[in-house]
Amino acid sequence: MPLLVVGSVAIDNVETPQETRSNLLGGSATHFSYSASFFTSTRLVGVVGADWPQKHTQLLNSRGIDTTGLQTIANGKTFTWTGRYHDNMNDRDTLDVQLNVFGEFNPNLPENYTRAKYVFLANGVPAVQQNVLSQVPGCRLVVADTMDLWINTAREDLDELLKKLDGLVLNDSEAKLLTGTENLALAGHMVRDMGPKFVIIKKGEHGAMFFSEHETYVLPAFPTEKVVDPTGAGDSFAGGMMGYLAEQDNFEPQTLKTAMAFGIVVDSYNVEGFGLARMQEISREDIDGRMEAYRQMLSF
Amino acid sequence: MPLLVVGSVAIDNVETPQETRSNLLGGSATHFSYSASFFTSTRLVGVVGADWPQKHTQLLNSRGIDTTGLQTIANGKTFTWTGRYHDNMNDRDTLDVQLNVFGEFNPNLPENYTRAKYVFLANGVPAVQQNVLSQVPGCRLVVADTMDLWINTAREDLDELLKKLDGLVLNDSEAKLLTGTENLALAGHMVRDMGPKFVIIKKGEHGAMFFSEHETYVLPAFPTEKVVDPTGAGDSFAGGMMGYLAEQDNFEPQTLKTAMAFGIVVDSYNVEGFGLARMQEISREDIDGRMEAYRQMLSF
Numbered sequence A, B: 001m002p003l004l005v006v007g008s009v010a011i012d013n014v015e016t017p018q019e020t021r022s023n024l025l026g027g028s029a030t031h032f033s034y035s036a037s038f039f040t041s042t043r044l045v046g047v048v049g050a051d052w053p054q055k056h057t058q059l060l061n062s063r064g065i066d067t068t069g070l071q072t073i074a075n076g077k078t079f080t081w082t083g084r085y086h087d088n089m090n091d092r093d094t095l096d097v098q099l100n101v102f103g104e105f106n107p108n109l110p111e112n113y114t115r116a117k118y119v120f121l122a123n124g125v126p127a128v129q130q131n132v133l134s135q136v137p138g139c140r141l142v143v144a145d146t147m148d149l150w151i152n153t154a155r156e157d158l159d160e161l162l163k164k165l166d167g168l169v170l171n172d173s174e175a176k177l178l179t180g181t182e183n184l185a186l187a188g189h190m191v192r193d194m195g196p197k198f199v200i201i202k203k204g205e206h207g208a209m210f211f212s213e214h215e216t217y218v219l220p221a222f223p224t225e226k227v228v229d230p231t232g233a234g235d236s237f238a239g240g241m242m243g244y245l246a247e248q249d250n251f252e253p254q255t256l257k258t259a260m261a262f263g264i265v266v267d268s269y270n271v272e273g274f275g276l277a278r279m280q281e282i283s284r285e286d287i288d289g290r291m292e293a294y295r296q297m298l299s300f
Helices: A028-036 A054-062 A100-104 A111-115 A126-133 A148-153 A155-162 A172-179 A184-192 A233-248 A253-270 A284-297 B028-036 B054-062 B100-104 B111-115 B126-133 B148-153 B155-162 B172-179 B184-192 B233-248 B253-270 B284-297
Strands: A003-006 A010-015 A020-026 A042-049 A066-073 A080-085 A092-098 A118-121 A141-145 A167-171 A198-202 A208-211 A216-219 B003-006 B010-015 B020-026 B042-049 B066-073 B079-085 B092-098 B118-121 B141-145 B167-171 B198-202 B208-211 B216-219
Touching: A003 A028, A003 A233, A010 A092, A020 A028, A028 A042, A028 A054, A028 A233, A028 A253, A042 A100, A054 A066, A066 A111, A118 A126, A118 A233, A126 A155, A141 A233, A148 A155, A148 A172, A167 A172, A167 A233, A172 A184, A172 A198, A184 A198, A184 A208, A184 A216, A198 A233, A208 A253, A216 A253, A233 A253, A253 A284, B003 B028, B003 B233, B010 B092, B020 B028, B028 B042, B028 B054, B028 B233, B028 B253, B042 B100, B054 B066, B066 B111, B079 B100, B118 B126, B118 B233, B126 B155, B141 B233, B148 B155, B148 B172, B167 B172, B167 B233, B172 B184, B172 B198, B184 B198, B184 B208, B184 B216, B198 B233, B208 B253, B216 B253, B233 B253, B253 B284
Parallel strands: A003 A042, A003 A118, A010 A080, A042 A066, A118 A141, A141 A167, A167 A198, B003 B042, B003 B118, B010 B079, B042 B066, B118 B141, B141 B167, B167 B198
Antiparallel strands: A010 A020, A080 A092, A198 A208, A208 A216, B010 B020, B079 B092, B198 B208, B208 B216
């Protein structure tokens, strides 16, 4: 089943304790769709400016990602993000954000996109996420991401959105902020009470937690010694997960758990290189191989 | 197989955001042996003062724990620890430590203890840990714990000890301190290069990582909404793990992984009450039941 993602497409500048890299292909929709492309055909909705290098679009197309929904604003500039990672490669400081054309982003979906059955609303203004959602009335599964900024500044819109979601993914600090509790096992169910049928809390190097009415579980991250650039890790996780769900065309409890495991495995590759560098070296066979190692790791 | 543990026996005073409790039965050897007692007979070596309530010894004996090695210093006072947990129930401040009789602790093992095959050297002065180790020349498996204090103040003794160990358990911040790296997947193998055949890094609410020559794996914590008092969690984990190994009387790779899972499961009960309160309510059947839920959680 085709998968629709709506989110940011960006140019990233990343500083790590080891190295600095500029002009990386970034953005939530980019990391998501690249990861999802190993599982299913993905339709991307986003916006870029006149400065956007055409080679980036070509790279996405080479993975079978449909970029019909990637709008170019002729007199605008592409969203850029500049950040610096701490020694722990988990915490980071945002040094500069230029929203540019993404600041006005409120897309009208191409007609064939509106029949999408699997939809991911990457992190963005909740009102815009809602507007997109209203354009895919027949979708079977809609999952969204959010962030602290919207929890703090657009809480009413976010609360409205939450009621319409099948799933929400958010990170641990956002779950604590949204619920006011420090206990993640509790926070997950509190967020679920706000609307989503299931909630996934991303814990970075510590894996992810899943919450539904009848289930609570945790899966660890796949351990890697080679963390080069964690940018986009959460979106890559979501892309692997949603890609697998769309491929399987079901979201039964056991499929959801396997999907979460695939998300973790794909994400573990994403962090092994700057931007999408490592992702460009791997194949579905690599992912399946690491998935098998991950299954073995959790068998006793 | 009987299991020997050498470590602290203490009176704890614990403040959490919810509640304050005084005069709890605490200490590393206590939490360890109580957890291990669900799997095997355990011999405890420790020291207390004249103020030690006899009912605590009776509680340990009621679990089949051999306290022949628990020495009472007639004119001394028992080790006491007072601490306050932060809102996240993970970080804590030590408000007061009175080492008392534990400050001079350097035990001579009872003769029948010296034939122990499974030995756990709970956190303590590395030179004392070495002295104990020299008294069990025929042991098959020796595992130790350590802490930041010894890494900072007794590094040479600790380095000597590490060369003699089969296994070392330590927490994430200690692993980072010992190796100077923030990447735990890397740190685990760096600690292993210092001597132990295997290393386990405890990550609190995020589970534990295992490192041997041929294996690296992570198991998540069992998610519990009810974290009442994390004191002794690491010792409880080690007790469950070592108890299972001694019960199985082998430490093959697959047994070690199952043992670590049992450690995590037992530990998840330990934090659900102050001191040993929750542990006194459970049976081996409860542990096996939660272990089955934990296995299911990690199956996909």
